[in-house]
Amino acid sequence: MNKIFPKNFLWGAATSAHQVEGDLNNDWINWEKENAERLAKGADEKWEKWQQEKFPEMFDSQNYISGRTCEHYSRFEEDFDLAKSGGHNAHRFSIEWSRIEPENGKFDEQEIEHYRKVLIALRKRGIEPFVTLWHWPNPVWVGEMNAWANRETVKYFLRYAERVFNEYEDLVKFWMPLNEPSTEVSLGYLFGQQPPGIRSKILANAAFKNLMQVQKDVYKLAKSISPDFQIGCSHFMFDIRPYKNLPWNIVAAEVMDFFGNKRFFKAFSDSCDFFGVQYYQPFHVNFKLGGIFFGLFENKKIIKKQSDLGWQIFPEGIYNVLKKAAKNGKPIYITENGLADSTDGYRANFIREHLEYVQRAIAEGMDIRGYFHWSLMDNFEFVEMRGFWPRFGLIEIDYETLERKPRPSFYAYKKIIENNGLE
Numbered sequence: 001m002n003k004i005f006p007k008n009f010l011w012g013a014a015t016s017a018h019q020v021e022g023d024l025n026n027d028w029i030n031w032e033k034e035n036a037e038r039l040a041k042g043a044d045e046k047w048e049k050w051q052q053e054k055f056p057e058m059f060d061s062q063n064y065i066s067g068r069t070c071e072h073y074s075r076f077e078e079d080f081d082l083a084k085s086g087g088h089n090a091h092r093f094s095i096e097w098s099r100i101e102p103e104n105g106k107f108d109e110q111e112i113e114h115y116r117k118v119l120i121a122l123r124k125r126g127i128e129p130f131v132t133l134w135h136w137p138n139p140v141w142v143g144e145m146n147a148w149a150n151r152e153t154v155k156y157f158l159r160y161a162e163r164v165f166n167e168y169e170d171l172v173k174f175w176m177p178l179n180e181p182s183t184e185v186s187l188g189y190l191f192g193q194q195p196p197g198i199r200s201k202i203l204a205n206a207a208f209k210n211l212m213q214v215q216k217d218v219y220k221l222a223k224s225i226s227p228d229f230q231i232g233c234s235h236f237m238f239d240i241r242p243y244k245n246l247p248w249n250i251v252a253a254e255v256m257d258f259f260g261n262k263r264f265f266k267a268f269s270d271s272c273d274f275f276g277v278q279y280y281q282p283f284h285v286n287f288k289l290g291g292i293f294f295g296l297f298e299n300k301k302i303i304k305k306q307s308d309l310g311w312q313i314f315p316e317g318i319y320n321v322l323k324k325a326a327k328n329g330k331p332i333y334i335t336e337n338g339l340a341d342s343t344d345g346y347r348a349n350f351i352r353e354h355l356e357y358v359q360r361a362i363a364e365g366m367d368i369r370g371y372f373h374w375s376l377m378d379n380f381e382f383v384e385m386r387g388f389w390p391r392f393g394l395i396e397i398d399y400e401t402l403e404r405k406p407r408p409s410f411y412a413y414k415k416i417i418e419n420n421g422l423e
Contacts, residue, residue, distance in 0.1 A: 003359045004421035010128060010370030011417040012090035013083065013394055014336055016135035016179070017099075019379035020072035026098035027143025028136070028382070029066070031195040036061040039385055048310060054342075055308070055389040063387035066380040070397050073114075077121050078404065082395060083376060086410055087417035090128040092335055092372045093118070094135035094179065097142075101160050104141050112167055119171040130335070130372070131172050132234075133161055133218075135179040136188075136382070137195070147196055148207035149189060154214045161218050165225045173230055176276060176335070177218040180236045181211040182264055183383070193384045212267045219271035233268050234276030234335045237261060237325065238283035239317030243300040252287035256297055257324075265328045274369070276335030277325050279318045279354075281311040305346070307339040309390055313350060319357035326366040334358065338374035340381070340390035347394075347409035355422060373413065377404065 018024060043058040057063050072079055083091055099111040122129045134157070138147050147153055161177060187193045189204035198204070215233055222229045240257045242249035265275070286300040303312040318337065325332055337354055341347045351373060362368050378393035388399060394410040397403075416422060 003356065004419075005359060006362065006369070007420075008369075009420060010090035010333065010372075011420075012088040012092065012127070012130075012370070012372050013376035014092035014130075014372040014374050015072065015376050015379065016094045016132065017096035018066065018069075018094075018135065018137045019375075019382055020070045020377065021096065022066070022068035022071045022073055024066070024096060024098060024137070025102065025140060026096070026137040027140055027147065028195045030140070030143075031197060032065045032385070035197075035385065036064040039064045039387070051308065051310065057389050058387065063389060064385055066382070068402075069380045070377055071402055072377075075402075076118050079377065079395075080121050080125055080127065082404060082406060083127065084125040086394065086406070086414045088127060089417075090130060090370060090372065091122055091376070092130035092132065092176075094132035095164060096137070097134060097157075097160055098137060098139040100164065101139055103139075104156070105159075107163060112163075116168065116171070119168055123171060128174065129172050130174045130176065130333070131168070132176045132179050133157075133164060134177060136184050143196060146203070148185075148210050149196075149198070149203040151206075151210055154210050154217065157214050158217055158221060162221055162225075165222055165229070169226050173228065174232065175222060175229055176232045176234055177215055177222075178211060179234050180278060181208070181215070181233070182260070183236045185211065187384060194382065215268055216271040230273045231271070232274040232276050232333065232335075233272050234278050235261070235264050235268075235325075236278045236280075236336075237321040238281065239279070239314065239320045240283050240285060243284045243286040243302070248287050249285050252297060253285040256283070256285055261321075261324055265325070269328050269330070272330060274331040274333055275325055275328065276333050277321060278336035278374075279321050279334070280337065280339070281307075282314045282317045307346070308342055309340045309386070311339065313339065313346060315350070315353035315357055318354050319361050322358070322361045322366055322368065326361070326368075331367045331369050333370040333372070334368065335372050336374040337371070338392050340392055342389075342391040344396075344407040344409050347407065348412035351409065351413050352416070352422060355416065359422060 040059050040061040185204050185208045189198045189207045192199040219231050222231050240253050242253040284300040286298040305313040375392045377395040378391045378397040381390040396405045
């Protein structure tokens, strides 16, 4: 029996500017250069033995410097041709703030025209653009003022957003001002694992409040420019599960779910037309004393299938997080879902099995309107600054020649798209 998805369902993949464009100048670039040696030397403590043996490049400091990445900036038409050949009718990408406004109040007209060409290229191929305005990096001058820990950044981001909305009003319907704001606050301002590398509860709380405020302000701004704009915000969701259903783990899972999910949806529900759900793995909560919150939430691994990053492959989890997101009454787009899989051994089944649960959610009445696989191509994996060795792409990138080569999973996904469903 065929499991058909709704008519006009959006199928595509996602990228972000810093991870694929190359040759950028933002606040993350300097951080990469300053921390590359430290990250390379610390790889033996961070990653398991099998990962170290499989990906020795993690010990090379150049792995942690983005550089030219995939040169998508100059090869976007080639990449969109590949996406079109894979049946994609939508594509999620980010506009790089540091290109548009490299200096405070000075907009670069050439870069504005560049992104206009990008949008026109998508439209010509019948691909619906989903545009993210901020996928974590900031202009250097914003980074120098502590970025989102500084209230002034809200004002500056609104100015940037207003310019972009007005420039591309006729080309873009779907906008996502922020990508995973909670993730960047946690990793960048609380645990210091990625730029700006801060470890402060006070500054992390300030950054989250400012990001909440900018989402609300940008929503109002967008609607004043065009009521037809659809504004969303993406959220990273673990499928949070209490390990062995132990009483203290059940309580810990509820606490983690509140801070990880419920607080986000409550904070952003009045400033979104839709939610973007980003799901990768479950989190089996095992509570232990100690840690930054006087308790440590440990992800206890109990599932054997895992990605190259050691993330557990649990397709049912996407159904569980969609149920939670759907309670907020907003349409949902799955704006990221994927895995690091250099041999492409799991990816085709990963996509199919996750989509089976998405289809189940739709059959139960959840308003899910699109699926964006992460990622269209291999890229610079900058979450916790992992670098180039994790391979997330439907399209393989040879980082020496920059040759693009669609993987078998690319064609498996294409078949699903062409059928608008699962056989």
